[in-house]
Amino acid sequence: MRKILFFSVLMLVCTVAFAQQALWGGAPVISPEIHDNNTVTFRLKAPKAVKVQVTGDFLPTQKIKTPFGEFDGPGVVDLKEGKEGVWEFTTPEPLKPELYSYSFIVDDLKIMDPSNVYMIRDVASVTNVFIIGGERADLYKVNDVPHGTVSRIWYNSPTLGMNRRMTVYTPAGYETSGKRYPVFYLLHGMGGDEEAWIALGRTSQILDNLIAQGKAEPMIVVMTNGNASQEAAPGETHYGMVPPSMNLPKTMEGSFETAFPEVVKFIDKTYRTKANKQNRAIAGLSMGGYHSLHISKQYPDMFNYVGLFSAAIMPDKKVQSPIYDDFDQKLKIQFSKKPALYWIGIGTADFLYQSNTDFRKMLDEKGYKYTYYETGEGHIWKNWRIYLTEFAPQLFKK
Structure with missing residues (x-):
């Protein structure tokens, strides 16, 4: 009996060894x-x-x-x-x-x-x-701190005529605290989707670490899909595993900005939010910065904090939409309401650097107050992660 048991164990060990060898080569x-x-x-x-x-x-x-x-x-x-x-x-x-x-x-x-x-x-x-x-990159790591929750959630957009998906970060303790939280709407660039900031931007790691260090207020972060023709990220819709593309319709022609109040309404209804201007922020990179600029001026009583990360500024001359009409007047109204923070960040090698320089010159000429943050390099995620680590700690300070 002992011999049989011995050979059985020996055979099992050999089988596992051969399996591992075949697996790893x-x-x-x-x-x-x-x-x-x-x-x-x-x-x-x-x-x-x-x-x-x-x-x-x-x-x-x-x-x-x-x-x-x-x-x-x-x-x-x-x-x-x-x-x-x-x-x-x-x-x-x-x-x-x-x-x-x-x-x-x-x-x-x-x-x-x-x-x-x-x-x-x-x-x-x-x-x-x-x-x-080390240094700032430690904010991008999963550290031994309390962790928030990342959810993929669907909402209905009557304006765009479809159900759409967004990614939402809720801070550590949200589920049990019973508290209400401020909301930060964080928008992606062209070709991106509601997964971009979580995957490439390390949003949950950055917020977990900043909040744990006491450098940022606990907040809800909402990452929408800024492509008004999409339900959700490629492979996450009933269209199946379609190839991701930068060439999408209805991206920077006013549709997303027009429908954005539906996102805010849904979030305020679904989550425990502080549902007022003083407790809302919006920021985005590239196309998302463009959306943030035009959404915040279109709805001047909606956001008290605005961040433009390597932002596109003005629409193509061929684009016609009420969203972009009366630009100067809408901007004047927005700044007359004295936003708590209007933040602009860009790299010196960014292809949008000159348009941002021209925009800042216009703001200076009109006496509109803003905060400027300049980095090296270009239109890259390295910069956008930096901007998030700089922008988030300035939000919702009493």
Whole structure:
């Protein structure tokens, strides 16, 4: 009996060992490997490859031409082949604290790092990610602090004629506190959706950490889908797994701004909110900044805090909508009501830098008070995460 039991255990161990070998295919390749000095090694096992490269925002930028203009894009560097077909590259200098994205290029084919399960989608691009901790980047990490709740919730928009989805962050303790909370509406850019700020912007991590540190007030954060033709993010609607696209109808022609009061009404009805101007904020990046600008001036009694992150400013000249009529007069009314904060942030290399400069000049000439925050680099999530960490602590202060 003991012999049978022994052989049974032996067979089980062998089976597990063989299963693991089949699953992993031998010793695992570690990539990315973050060293103690914050240099990083990337590795890829590709014994039949002729050329392997890594591209990512940890490298110096390069100019990339797109249908929407020329942008700063991630650099590219070659890996060197080593033993057993493992290609390798180590950054020559330590990386600064930040959330970084990257992918491999094998013989001109872009692929994900098979050794790194952490990936993020940005419109139609998928990249691997890793974090170098320290300084501001610690706000992007999941730390040992009380955590809020992230929900995907549907609402009806009669103006747009469909049910639509939004992502809502409620702060730690919301479910049991019985309290009412201020609301921050946070809007994405062109091609993004209600998932963008949570995934790429690290909203829940940033808010959890700022609130825990006492640097931000506990607040509800509402992240809508700013594409008025969409029900929700690609793959999350009855249309199925349609390809994500930047070229969507009804994005910056007034529909979203017209329908936005329905979002506010739904949130005030569904959540325990402080339902007044003094306890509402709106901000967004790029197209979302454009929406924030025009929503806040269209409804001057709705928001006391406004944030424009690398914002587009004015509509295309071909666009006709009552939302954009009487721009100067609406802006005058908005500032006559003295918003608590009108905040503008942009990078010096951003393709929208000049239009933001012109807008600020106009505000200066009219004596409209605003706060300006300038960073380096361009139209990138690195900047927008920074802006969120700077803007959120200024909201709802007594």
